[in-house]
Amino acid sequence: MKNIKNYLVLVFMGLMAAGITSCKRNDGDREPISTDKSKPGVITNVKVDNYPGGAYITYTLPNSDNILYVQAKYQIRNGVSRETKSSYYIDTVNVEGFAKEADYDVTLYTVSRANIQSDPVKVTVHPQTPPYISIKATTSIGADFGGVNVKALNPLKKEIGVIVTAFDKSTNAMEIQDQHYTKSDTIDYSVRGFNTDNRNFGVYITDKFGNISDTIKQAISPLFEQLLDKSKFSPYNLASDTEIGYGWVLPNLWDGKTDGNSAGWHTNPGHNPPFVCTFNVGLTYKLSRFILWERPDQYAYGHGNPKIFSLWGSNVSSPKDSQLPVSSAVGTVVGDWTNIGNYRYPDPPSGLPPTAVNSADNAFVLAGVNFNISLAAPPVHFIRLAVAQTWSGGNFAHVMEISLYGKPE
Template sequence: MKQYLKLSLLTVSIGWLVYSCAKVDTNSPLTPSLGAPGVVTNVTVKNDSAKAILTYTLPNAADIAYVKAVYSLATGHIREVKASVYDNNLVLDGFGDTLQHEVKLYAVNKAEVASAPVTVTVKPLENPIWGVFRNMKVYPDFAGIRVITKNPTRFNIAIEILQDSLGQWFPYNGIYTSTDSINSAIRGMDTIPKKLAFFVRDRFLNRTDTLFQTLTPFYETAIAKSSYREYTLPGDAVSAWASNRVSNLWDGNWEHWPGCNITTDQGKPSVVTFEIGKLAQLSRIVIWDYAEYLNSGRGYYYAGNPRKFEIWASANPPLDGSWANWTLMATCEEIKPSGLPYGQLTNEDRTAGMAGFNWDLRSDVSKMRYIRIKVNQNWAGSYFQSLSEVQVYGDPR
């Protein structure tokens, strides 16, 4: 028995030694080199915003795997971009200036052997972050600040916000988006002056100059939902289900069925009315749309979610349901950040919907107590509304 065990161990040891000697080096190319490939030819350059597009002719060789470009960015970073052998163009991105940049082009074969470089010069057009920066306006807002600007090319940008503390600048907040119209509020600030700094950057850390401003936010507080009440008037929309009462709009459930208010479609703009329980100088209202069920999961900008609508307010509304003694506080339109067609969403679209939509209300009117939401067009193109939650803000002092 001992002899058999010794023989087995010897057999295993010899087998392992043979395997180790014959083991394949997986770090080496699987295809043997046929020598350095020829160079790419007929290279043309099209300069564009923050990038350049190269087209070329591949060398006549069967083992070409890809073409790569190597170049330096203004940040000092060396960037390498590759294109498949099935393409004849390369997009060189990441530029933060409009200077000339030298680019080296290589054809690389399946053995990872590169050709001699072909050198071309590109001169990218202005990075879109500069247009965003030049158009940027920053204002004090209720319990915070508001940043407004345009991003017509829908470039992926970040607006970084810094705050001064004892002469040192520290990151405070940021706005990260690719939408074309930026109108963002940063909340949660005290009503004391704040020294802030703003600049725009892209994902390659190219950045603009810095805008410095001292801003003093306006006083604002959330009107407690415990004082909200239904206040149905003649002509108001009818809830589609008994469980979908208007009072669901302040039950704290902004996502799940049946904690929402979905109205029937009566072939005309739909209206819901409620009161906030006290007179207040209104500043804004946050509306959470009901997340509809799509093929890809829950989603916004769909069905009865309001697309074009109005917010009205009154201190003492008539009981006949007419619009006498009502004041138009805001004309609103939901804009999908991605701009994608109906039913298609990005993560940014879902994030915006989950956060709720902030709508600023007129500050040049007296205190109000009653609110009406009038939907003139939902995302389905009809009139019924599908909402989950509301929160009214203002100054009830």
């Protein structure tokens, strides 16, 4: 509510600046926006259009040049009030954030430029089932490598939070383990860092209005996973691999060095995507996830850092070379190679454009980004990293480090 009120103050001040051309100062204070202290008329012809979690209320304004805005006051759940304001130039006010599908009273006022409020007009809205409840109905939780996987559907792409809890022996209570906020229409992510002991997990959905769903509870035994032993990795050079550039050879990709002062894998400029490297991980693994470190500092979100890329795998004893496509669906088989995942590196967390990242964005790059591999992916002994597009859109690619996790077969 505080942010909303601050925003409305800015809108209010903007309207003052745009609509009042004869504003004068008196000892440093602004004069009233209007000297007309009469009570404004009420809105008429009120109509309600309900939608999931809210309602649009349309109306006819009184015939007066002294109206500044229409104000709606309502409760979204017991003890929690909201108010929404709509400019004189709009004939609709949006009321939202209701906790359930039910009847709610909304009180509407017109407010004059002298900040005089009209008599109230009461209307009843009946919002449809709020998104956080309908999303919870599609939510499932199951075992994953080192933790649990959560799936849900958010077809309206609303801002929601997926909160995962787990039993903590030290507190003898269910404690929050992860808070995942998203507007994605399909939710599929994992919370890791647990051993294989059976324990109680829970998941619930919340929204930006503070509404909270019931909790789904389930006893789950996480699947075993381990960090693949990089000492067993080795290059597996294929003819279609992209030429190495600047001496940044492939073994740099698993030497444990992720800072900007070290060397990684770097292809030679002048090639077309995908930019590909191939290596042997030493054993056959059912992979669960990987962490990718891109080149940080002045190269963060630029240069040859991957923006869109894929992992391909093979469990053939000596897989043959194949020219990989720039893009393909997960599960696509090309010769001895199977697409085990398509990925897009996250945008700068700051919200800034890639060409203007800040120190927090660089810290995000330096920390490495975790990417999941589907449980449906086949076991692999060999990996191909194929970069389809870099942040600069150039003709080369580079990566500092990769760490893979999974279960040996």
